[in-house]
Structures are given as structure tokens and as C-alpha cells.
Amino acid sequence: MNTAPIAPPASLQRSKRFANLALILALCTWVVLMVVAKLLPDYVWLIHILMLAAEAGVVGGLADWYAITVLFRNPFGKIPMPKFLLDHTEIIPRNKARIAESMGRFVQENFLSPQVVKKSLQSTDLSLAMGQWLAKAENNRQVTQVIQHSVPKIFEFVGQEQIGHFIQNNSVQWVRNTQVNTLASEMLRAVLENDFHQDVLQRGLDLAHGWVTSHPQQTRELTQTLFKELGVWKLAKGASWIGIDVQKRTIDSLVERVESMLADPQHPWRQKIEYIAQQWMLDLADSSSAASERLNRNKNALLDSPQVLSFISGAVVILCDAIKADLLKADSGIAENLRIALQQVGENMISNIAVRELLNQQMSTMAVSLSDQYSEKVILFISERIHEWDSSEMINKIEHEVGGDLHMIRVNGVVVGAFIGLVLGVIRALVDLAF
Structure with missing residues (x-):
């Protein structure tokens, strides 16, 4: 998918300018010191120390620039270069597939593996947190409002008659199959x-x-x-x-x-x-007793009665109409009762340790089972999404997020290189002085 290039953030532009200025400063210092060495031969020993520091700063800055650049693109352009150099440029775009798989595996091993999920849930009382959340008036009221606004829309979208037929068919089938x-x-x-x-x-x-x-x-x-x-x-x-x-x-x-x-x-x-x-x-x-056979026979006779089926459908429609009409009221009784019930559920979860332990065990078992079943699908989903990324878009995203820090590495390269060059220059001067 082609998208318009996003302007780099101000922090990235600032870091890039700072890194370029540091490299230019080190390069200019090196050139100036070469000229000064010709003009002041009496202080050549001191100038050579400073020149070595400037040279090392230039080398460090250029080396870090090259290292950062080859992560994203080929710095040589169309210049003929040995294959072993070209093979180690554009590292991120070239290895997009491997990065996608590695990121998927990383998510699976560190977040979605059954062992990690089980360990995380064992140290967390989810039911207590859920109970505390539901016990707060603003939270259970918010849940109730969502239900109050959603259910009438669902009834309008699906239609009470369709809901009635659905409940009738499924309930009748369930009762028919039940002894x-x-x-x-x-x-x-x-x-x-x-x-x-x-x-x-x-x-x-x-x-x-x-x-x-x-x-x-x-x-x-x-x-x-x-x-x-x-x-x-x-x-x-x-x-x-x-x-x-x-x-x-x-x-x-x-x-x-x-x-x-x-x-x-x-x-x-x-x-x-x-x-x-x-x-x-x-x-x-x-099941073979006369009472059981008589009960099941009467059950089937009722289920085969058109009047009973019509009554079930009509009752469901009437019930849906009544629920919808009540939920549309500002002072809905159903909504208020539901809010009170949610609050009581939260309070009971807080006070009942045995229930919390049971819920935590069930949620942990369910989460471990889901992680075991779907972790591979999550890995595949992550990998497919990364594969679909356009290389230039992916580079822009990474540069926008961490480009500022990467360009500050170039500044560090200039400073650290200059310091190392200064130390080496002093050592060389001391050696020359001693011998």
C-alpha cells in the first residue's frame, strides 16, 4: 500500500543536523590543524596531538554514519563495490522476512507461551481486580449504559420476529434432544x-x-x-x-x-x-420406566403442537418488545436492576475468596488453552503484517521512532573517536620525548 511520505519529526531533524555539524567540525579542525602545523613548526608536537584527535573524530563519525546507514540503505549508490560489502548493506530491508519471523517468535516465547501465560496469571488475582472494577459505581454504570444503548439497536437490526424464531427453533431442538x-x-x-x-x-x-x-x-x-x-x-x-x-x-x-x-x-x-x-x-x-416414557411422550406431543410453537414465538416477541421499551426509558428498571446486580457481583467477588480462587483457576486454564491453540496463529498474523509492509515505509517508521538516537550515536562516534585520538597522540608524544 503506497502512502505519502511522512515528514520526519523535529527531534530527528535536530539530531541529524547535530551529527552532521559534529562531523564537519571535526573535519574542519583537522584541515585547519594541518595548515597551522606548517605555519607554527615550533609547536608541531602539540598540533600533531590535536590533529590525531581530530582525525580519530572524523574516522569515528564516518564509521558510525556508515554503520547506521547500511542498516536501512546502500550508501554506495551505483558505485561498483565488492560483493561482500554490498551484501551487508540494506540490512533491515534484506532481512525483513527473518525479522518478521523473529518478532513473531519473540512475542510467542515471551508473551503467549502457555508457561508464560500461566506464570503471569498465577501471580495476578484477576477476579479480585475484576470485582473491584465492577464494584465501583462509575464502572458498573458505564457497563449498564453500553448494554442499555446496544440491546435496543440489536433488536432493531435483527428484528424481534427473527429473534423469536431463532429462540423457538433452538430451544425446541434443545428440549427435543434432552431427556x-x-x-x-x-x-x-x-x-x-x-x-x-x-x-x-x-x-x-x-x-x-x-x-x-x-x-x-x-x-x-x-x-x-x-x-x-x-x-x-x-x-x-x-x-x-x-x-x-x-x-x-x-x-x-x-x-x-x-x-x-x-x-x-x-x-x-x-x-x-x-x-x-x-x-x-x-x-x-x-429412562425405560413408564413414568419416564410418559413424560418424554408428553414432551414431544407438546413440541409438535403448532399452538405451543406459536405461543413460544409470540411470547419471545412480547418479551423483546417489553425489554426494548424499558431500556429506552431514561429511568429504565431493567438497566437499574442490571447495574445493582453487576455491583453486587463485584462486591461478592471481593468478599468471597473461594469464588475468586475458582474463577482465577478457570480463567487461567482458559487462557493457557487459548495461548496453546492460537499462539501460532498470532505469530503467523504478525509475520504476514510485517511482510506486507513496504520496505521504504518500514524504514521511515523505524527512523521516525529511533532515528534520533541513531544519529546521536554518530555524535558519540566523533566525541569518543576524538578522545581516543587525543590519548593516542599524547602517548605517541611521550614515546617520542622519551626516545
Whole structure:
């Protein structure tokens, strides 16, 4: 890709001018000292020392200029030169492929290898950092705002009907492929092993007892309807003629039985309910049992019903419309509940060490697995990008980034060369003086 050349930064131009001035200064000093040596023969020994320093400065500056130049281009141009010299010019453009591969390998070995990733994550509590970030009001509010603005746009882009069909097709397929008897059996097992059924039964009995005692008229009407459905209403009404209130006795007996179940956790009816639940759990765990086959058969019949499928699609569309309408409000209840939930998640992650350790372990395992699977692809991506770079563009990029420091090396070459030349000149003068 051809791009217009980018003007070099001011620091690079300044360093380049400084390096050129240092080399010119050393060269001019050398020339002037040669003239002065002819004019002042009595001080030739001192002038020779300074000349040697100037010469060394020129040599050092030119050598560093050559070394820096051959990194990027051929300083000889079209001048015929030995092949061994030409082969060691334009070092970066000539070795672009090797540089690309080396950079990819460097990234892999130092950043993406499973060992490095695992070691880095072991010394970092990512879940704690994530929890602290989510616990801050400005952060969880920002995440909520992104979701609040994005979800309605997603609904508009995809369309509620398409979302409804997608959820319908995938949920129906998932349910069709799922043995619901096993799922129901495991749910019953979880309820029974954690005594959730006792809490539910206790709550249900409390509600039933409270409703019956606080709504006597409605209770009598309900029992009257029940007697009529059972065909015993005339019998109950006839018994009332001889002073027997069958309705009242039935209600009192029911209330008494409920109260006895409330007072006695080991009540036979409670044990009977638990026994029936245990039997259901065992029957549903066996896929060949009559209960499992009946449950799966009823499931498939529901899934094949057009009315059920239409209901699912319609329910999803209605739900999407409701979510979208709420999220578009400035005081969206869903958004506020989501923000509170995110904040609570962050606070729970901070306070719960066991959860953090589990999350860190899972994230570390996932990151190591991803680095093992995709590190080679990252290397290939980096190498391909570098291969695609135009050589002149790549040189410009490198020069813009480090060119200033490279040209300061030329200045150092002049100064260091001059100092070395000065030391050598003094040594030579001392040797001449001694001998």
C-alpha cells in the first residue's frame, strides 16, 4: 500500500543536523590543524596531538554514519563495490522476512507461551481486580449504559420476529434432544437432598391455613362447589336437616389436619409426600420406566403442537418488545436492576475468596488453552503484517521512532573517536620525548 511520505519529526531533524555539524567540525579542525602545523613548526608536537584527535573524530563519525546507514540503505549508490560489502548493506530491508519471523517468535516465547501465560496469571488475582472494577459505581454504570444503548439497536437490526424464531427453533431442538426425565429426576434429587420440599410444603400449608381461617365464606362456597362436582351435595344438604353440618365438619377436619401437619415435621402425610417424591425421582432416573416414557411422550406431543410453537414465538416477541421499551426509558428498571446486580457481583467477588480462587483457576486454564491453540496463529498474523509492509515505509517508521538516537550515536562516534585520538597522540608524544 503506497502512502505519502511522512515528514520526519523535529527531534530527528535536530539530531541529524547535530551529527552532521559534529562531523564537519571535526573535519574542519583537522584541515585547519594541518595548515597551522606548517605555519607554527615550533609547536608541531602539540598540533600533531590535536590533529590525531581530530582525525580519530572524523574516522569515528564516518564509521558510525556508515554503520547506521547500511542498516536501512546502500550508501554506495551505483558505485561498483565488492560483493561482500554490498551484501551487508540494506540490512533491515534484506532481512525483513527473518525479522518478521523473529518478532513473531519473540512475542510467542515471551508473551503467549502457555508457561508464560500461566506464570503471569498465577501471580495476578484477576477476579479480585475484576470485582473491584465492577464494584465501583462509575464502572458498573458505564457497563449498564453500553448494554442499555446496544440491546435496543440489536433488536432493531435483527428484528424481534427473527429473534423469536431463532429462540423457538433452538430451544425446541434443545428440549427435543434432552431427556427431560433425567433432568426432572436431578431436580427432585436436589430438592430432596437439600430439604427444599419441606420449606415449600411448610410455606404452602401456612398459606392454606391462613386463607381458610381468614376467608370462611369463600371456603364454604369452595366446599359447596366441590361437593357438587363430586355429586354428594344433596347428601350433605340432607344431612344438614338432621343437624349435621357436613361442610363445617369437612372444613374443620381439613384445618385440623393442616394444623397437625404444621406442628409435626414427622407427620405421616409429610412422610407420605416425601416417599412419593422419592419414588418419582427413582422412576424418572430410569429412562425405560413408564413414568419416564410418559413424560418424554408428553414432551414431544407438546413440541409438535403448532399452538405451543406459536405461543413460544409470540411470547419471545412480547418479551423483546417489553425489554426494548424499558431500556429506552431514561429511568429504565431493567438497566437499574442490571447495574445493582453487576455491583453486587463485584462486591461478592471481593468478599468471597473461594469464588475468586475458582474463577482465577478457570480463567487461567482458559487462557493457557487459548495461548496453546492460537499462539501460532498470532505469530503467523504478525509475520504476514510485517511482510506486507513496504520496505521504504518500514524504514521511515523505524527512523521516525529511533532515528534520533541513531544519529546521536554518530555524535558519540566523533566525541569518543576524538578522545581516543587525543590519548593516542599524547602517548605517541611521550614515546617520542622519551626516545
